[in-house]
Amino acid sequence: MTATTSGSDTGRLTTALDPTLQRMLLEPRWERAAPWRAELDRITRVDLAHVVMLAERGIVRREAAAALLAAVTDLRRRNFGPIEGRPAPRGLYLAYEGYLIETLGEEVGGLLHTGRSRNDLNATCLRIGLREPLAELVLRLIRLELVLLNRGRRYGESVMPAHTHFQPAVPITYGHYLVGQAGALAREVEALLSAGDGLASCPLGAGAVGGTSIPIDASRTAELLGFAAPVPNSVDAVAARDLVLRILAAAATLGVLLSRVATDLLLWSTEEFGLLRLPDDLVGSSSMMPQKRNPFVLEHVRGKASAALGAFVAAATAMRGEPYTNSISVGTEATGHVWDALSESTEATTILVKVLSGTTVNASAMERRANDGMTAATAIAEEMVRRGVPFRRAHHEVGLAVRLVLDGAAGSLGEVLADRGHFEAPEDVPDDAARVCAAADYGGGPGPRSRAWAVTQARRSATAHRARLNTWTASWRDADERLARAVAEITGTSPV
Known part of the structure; x- marks a missing residue:
């Protein structure tokens, strides 16, 4: 037989790593879409709403507003190509505004910043930018909730030892353990959703810190951008970034849970325990030791789950001691940590979904360990x-x-x-451990009635979480459609 040198067949392992995890964990992270494009996407979305409001209020002429809206829409359609490479000695926004002034003239391009500051603009863009990554994390967590519940029902009678102090303690079932994790996860999702409720308030209109004497309609721009209402106080609007801290705190607590689950799965999948087995596409081999099956993806869970904790400490440290007003330390340096924290938390969750979905349970070994450990x-x-x-x-x-x-x-x-x-x-x-499990129907034990009740409660939580997430995303989609119609009405074009 000819020996293979294929990376997908090591002799011990016959398949390659799961493609999603391969891209996530092993492939080089070549530079993705330039971050400045994402920033300009948020800025120009706010600008469209702001100019529409200025025109509706009669603060700027509709003809000038139409020209501005058409130019901004054209930039968005061209993926901001004309801005690329322009000098930005005072930041991206002013480089972009400078392009509009050069293109449209100061009488039109210079109207864009009427009744507004970069301070309230940046605070608004931050909240818009947090929507998608936070929603994606919550969506992945809801999937994890459902995986835990489905596997929990499947293995509801697979007896195993519960451990305390790393010693066999009492008999439970693997399904009971998974449903317990679903209950804990529900609280973490609830915390993230509660933190995300802060995204509903719009800072736009607060100006530099003291509002504006121009008769803007902050409620209208909030509506066009998918917010429920403007922030009622201008100082609070530009000074506060507690929303970021709450999101990071919730993500950090979530990370503790994900890491603890990964630790259990790592231990139980060792040869010494032999209770679980990950499929070949979720483990790696050794470059030197042919016998190895390394569940390294779970180590990535533990590492990625810690990112939010580090981000929270860094953000809180940057904010504390700063005055309660607009500040680079608070508005830029502190908030810069939230993006990686949400991304890493999402990836850790994605890995766990795949691991829990694909893991094979050694039910006989589990029950034997429960009995041999005298857990009864x-x-x-x-x-x-x-x-x-x-x-x-x-x-x-x-x-x-x-x-x-x-x-x-x-x-x-x-x-x-x-x-x-x-x-x-x-x-x-x-x-007999199985007999003990069946009788433990009190105190939230692994007995059938108790287990069924816990599954019902956890499934209700997952359903409620999905409904709240759907409400978020639907409101954002509706706002995008309203904004497109408003722009089209002023420019005399068809909504895109």
């Missing part, structure tokens, strides 16, 4: 309590029985406890 010991003590033995005495008696079995002085817990008169026969002792 607590349930045995509780049965003795029902028979009239005080719990602390029952605890001692079962502990003694465990020690005798481990020392080889007895064959089973039932044998010891029957000999000591607590049960009529060894077979009366509830020492």
Whole structure:
């Protein structure tokens, strides 16, 4: 047989890494679409709404507004090509405004900044820019919620040991564990959605910090840009970036959860545990050791999940001690950390969705470990309590029985406890992990009724989260359509 040198067949592994994860984790990150284009996309969207409002209020002539709107729309259609390479000694916005003045003349191009500052413009663009990455993260998290619930139902009776202090503790099921993670994840999604509610207020109209004497209509621009209302106070509008801190705080807490789940999956997929097995397209090989199957994607989860925590610390550090007004430290340096934090959190979530969806469960090994670890010991003590033995005495008696079995002085817990008169026969002792799980229907245990209730609650949360996300995205789409119609009405063109 001819040896293969294909990167997808290492001998030990027969398939390549999942294509999505390969692009995400292994391929070089060549420069993507220039960030300045994304910034100009947000700026010009705000400009379209601002000019429409100025024309509707009679602050600028409709003919001048139409020329401005047509020029801005043309720039957007040309992907801002005419701006590329222009000198920007005072920033991108003024380079862009300078182009409009050169093209349209000062009498028209110079109208764009009427009743506005870069301060309220930047604060507004930040909120618009956060919409898509935050919505994408929430969408991926909802998918993770559903994967956890679906796999939780599938493995609802796959008995395994729960661990405390890295030692086998009591019997649960793998499905029970996954549904527990879904419950925790629901709270993290709720926190992100609550933080994202801050995106509904529009800073535009606040000017540099003290509003403007020009009779603008801040509610109209807010409506055209997909906001619910303007920020009522001009100082708060340009000074505050607590929205970023709340998003980062929620993402950082989410990262703690994702990292803990990844740690469990890493441990359980080791040869020593042997409870889970990741498919070949979710593991890597070693360049030197032919036998290796490395679940390295889970290590990426742990690393990526920490990005938001670092971003929160950096952002909060940049903000603290600054005056409560417009500030580069607050508005630029602090907020710059949020983009990578959201991107890394989204990628960590994407990896976990694939891992949990593709992992094979070794149900027999799980149940064997639950029984070999004598995880039924607590349930045995509780049965003795029902028979009239005080719990602390029952605890001692079962502990003694465990020690005798481990020392080889007895064959089973039932044998010891029957000999000591607590049960009529060894077979009366509830020492089977599956039997214990089925009976644990109280206190949120893995029993069938308890588990079904937890699944129902978690599924309701996921449904509610999807509804809130849909409300967000629908309002943004509706605003885009309103803005297009308003621009078309003034320019006399068809809405795009």
